[in-house]
Amino acid sequence: MQDTRIAKDGLVLLGCGKMGSAMLAGWLARGLPKSSVWVIDPHPSDWLKDQGVNLNQELPKTPAVVLVAVKPQMMGDALPTLQAMGNGKTVFVSVAAGTTIATFEKTLGGQTPIVRAMPNTPAAIGQGITAIVGNDHVGETAMDEAEKLLSAVGDVVRLDEEAQIDAVTGVSGSGPAYVFHMIET
Secondary structure (H helix, E strand, O other): OOOOHHHHHOEEEEOOOHHHHHHHHHHHHOOOOHHHEEEEOOOOOHHHHOOOOEEOOOOOOOOOEEEEOOOHHHHHHHHHHHHHHOOOOOEEEEOOOOOOHHHHHHHHOOOOOEEEEEEOHHHHHOOEEEEEEEOOOOOHHHHHHHHHHHHHHEEEEEOOOOOHHHHHHHHHHHHHHHHHHHHHO
16 A cells, blocks of 8 residues: 555545544555554544554645544534545545435535445454445546555445445344354354
């Protein structure tokens, strides 16, 4: 990940809880320079503070990617802070459950490249499956970048349309929990 547009132009991670931390650890392990990562998190963990990334600092004006990893109930406050990066070349990737592409377009602008991603629980330990789908402004290169980023927490599957996310969530989200239950009993 050292010689990529993401390493050159930067990546902003909005929210660094369990999923954000798992992704960040994967990116750094794969060679993304710490100096290329900006993290916005109001309550950073000790682990995050020790990573050497740009933590709660001024953001680049046009990063390659903004990855949104906040809880859905925080989206209304968090997303407008990034509005100036919309309608440009910055690709927004969201792992926020239940937040549609239309919600992002409404806040960031209708020309914003947006990838909606739905990782399942095992992604938190790097063994997950993430389904992704992009809006009409996401080209093949941007989808490849999103896939590369999300592969840090497991396998990635591309969907044809956003409506398929709900079906994938039901199967990939419930499936691992069902297997864990079967193993325990």
